[in-house]
Amino acid sequence: MAQKKSPLLPLGLPEQVDGLATAPSDLGDETQERFRYQWAIGVWLLAQSLTGDRTICALWCEHHEDYLLELSTGRYVAVQVKTDSRENARWRWSDTALVDSLTRFCVLEKIHGAAIDCYEFISNAAPYVPGVTAKRVESLAASPARLIQCCCQASTYLDVPEPYKIAFARLVNKTGGNAAVLFQVLRKLKFAQGPVLRGYDDTFAVSIVPKLPGCAALSAVSCCRLRDELIGLVQAACRLRVDGIDGAVAYLATNGRPDAAIRGKCITPESAAEVLARVRQPSFLYVNSGAGIDIGVNVGRTDVLNRKMRNAYLGSQFEPLRMRMDAADQRLMERALLESDNFDSIANQLISTVLVECKDAEAMAFDHADEKTRGLAIYKQILQRMDSLAKEEPERVCREPKDTLMGIAGMLSGECKFAWGTPLDEDGQDGT
Template sequence: MLGTKLGEILMGWGKSTPLPLGLPEQVDGLATAPSDRGDETQERFRYQWAIGVWLLAQSLAGKRAIRAMWCEHHEDFLLELPAGRYIAVQVKTDSRENARWRWSDDALVDSVARFCAFEKTHGSAIDSYEFISNAAPYVPAATTTREDSLAASPDRLIQCCSRASTHSELEEPYQEVFTRLVGKTGGDAIVLFEVLRKLTFAQGPVLRGYDDTLAASIVPKLPGCAGLTTVSCCRLRDELIGLVQAACRLRFDGIDGAVAYLATNGRPHAAIRGKCITPEAAAELMARVRQPTFRFVGSGVGIDIGATVGRTEVLNRKMRNAYLGSQFEPLRMRMDSADQRLMERALLEPDDFDAIANQLVSTVLVECKDVEAMAFDHADDKTRGLAIYKQILQRMDSLAKEEPERVCREPKDTLMGIAGMLSGECKFAWGTPLDEETRDGA
């Protein structure tokens, strides 16, 4: 059984097993706070995708009208408004304790510089610029009197720009910091003044708790999601983040995957179009995820991982018996690869793997049995097996594409490989059982 095999795989890998080369970045073998730039970078990308979900949620909940959201197109996000105008969005994170954004922070200045470059070419179509972060901008206290502290506040400078007609009317100490910003953002005082008048700040959830915030505070407020369970909210959150993640990457497939028309920047037009997410597309995904997924609970059906030798021989005999000899080799390749894939999932998801394996095996077996039953009256014994094989191929492809949750997001090839395992372990025939199975009442 899969659970038994999993235990054998994990045997000997306990807490006492030494880690390769010890823990990274330990000083003299003593406890040292970890620093993993790779993990930190991935976490910041995921935070950006989560902010994309929040922006979509604003539209879905009726808080802001958005025609479409373009991901990693000109800016981190470019919100297309119904009137054909736009909002440019930059997302930045700061992991410092109690961090506050000041004009001395390079990341903030760099974002404003990008906005200035954008304003020069597209300013007439931009309604506003948004700087979204887990950290808030610095705001001076009522007792603050030092001019350098007052001038360090982004909000103070933005307010002064909003009250002035031109940048030359800015009062001190804000005129001085504005002049310094001009030199850091492209050297155009008029453009910088317009950007600051359009600039707004928004504070997102904390860097270490945004997943929980999305699942607990944002997803339940989406249309039709008020009654979702916590597990369902988490699943929908992950699906929406995945939607934004896919749009943030240059991906294209289908016909354009082989030959593609290129934009003037050398990128395929299809890849650029793929960066666009509409609220309707997000709503369609939500409706699909909210559909209840049928689950097999404790079905008792199981297959062995790694028992390929005897299973392969039985599968070969069964397929030849059903006049499917020509399909044996591709199914054997799928079966061996699926066996390896299940072992990998067992190592990666040990706590959930029994439920995953039960769902996969039970779903594939029931589908195969259903197809076999529907073909019982097929007139020609020599073509019945091929008809069943064809129907199973189509059904596994449909499950993988249209009901990914039901098959734990495994592709068609994994599902076909599991079908081969089941047949090789005498749990399923291709419409024509072996003689010994018939004698045993199979």
């Protein structure tokens, strides 16, 4: 059977040789994936603190190194994260990326070595360790594990035995020429192996997230969501940014960067624990509440909403709420088509949640002294509550944004499910 041709692509497939099949080389995608892997390792480091495996006061992102762990003792651990996409790759002293990391560690050791407990090189690939049959001098000397072990056993770098002394001498030339500093770095250097590049997301969701405090009973979906939120927390700290008033005018550190941006590189275990608490929070679900609205039927609803809002001195807010109402109606119809099997429960949860929140806002403002400002106080509280639900409890509102929730509030009001604190004359005594 003839193969079906792909739809026309702008400029065709990239990097094709004479129009023939050619393996792609998308450096942009690869770079982004490696950054995400680094952020995931940051989550793993935070997890060590949250589970009590290591006491960390703070995780500093892209500060001196990829990560700088601030320990409770006031000392530090410097971390470099590198990935290698080669099949069955093993790190050797001939690898430029490893030597570059070692060079950075040597610079840090020379300036701050007295305050640094150890250096960690974390990667998806392990360091090369010779087998029992390995005899070639070059093969033995290429092993990071062997050289580190020899340095830990020696009193000074002069005592490193052959053939590892040759590898040490070569590294001295590559890392800045200071043998004493390199010797100290190698004595402090540790390797750690992370998950493979393909599938590390699943590994984190299955093997790391459930071990965090209070997360053992989380569903697979919640584990993935928590993983993504924690990675997002690390990602934000790794990026140079300035928020708030400092975004316009900022005090600069001696390196010319805004002080606020440097402070923003710090993540405490407490801030990570707040993310855990938010995701672990069970969503309150309404079951067959009986609340309902007519979807796709706007006849008369807009007029009722207009009169209710004018009656509550909210006429200036009618137009933006009407636009949200119409958009929310369209949004619900789309979800009804796309998620027909469980749309009834989705609609029930959304409508019940919004109706209860609106009724609560009315009740909170019942004794508001000024009738002319009561409606505005209710509207403001509903706005804030819908925004809070969308951001902090997305599961409870089926991941709909604030504007959808406000639109549903308008639909409920237009169908006389609630007023804005001041019922119309024809409404019942309870405002419905």
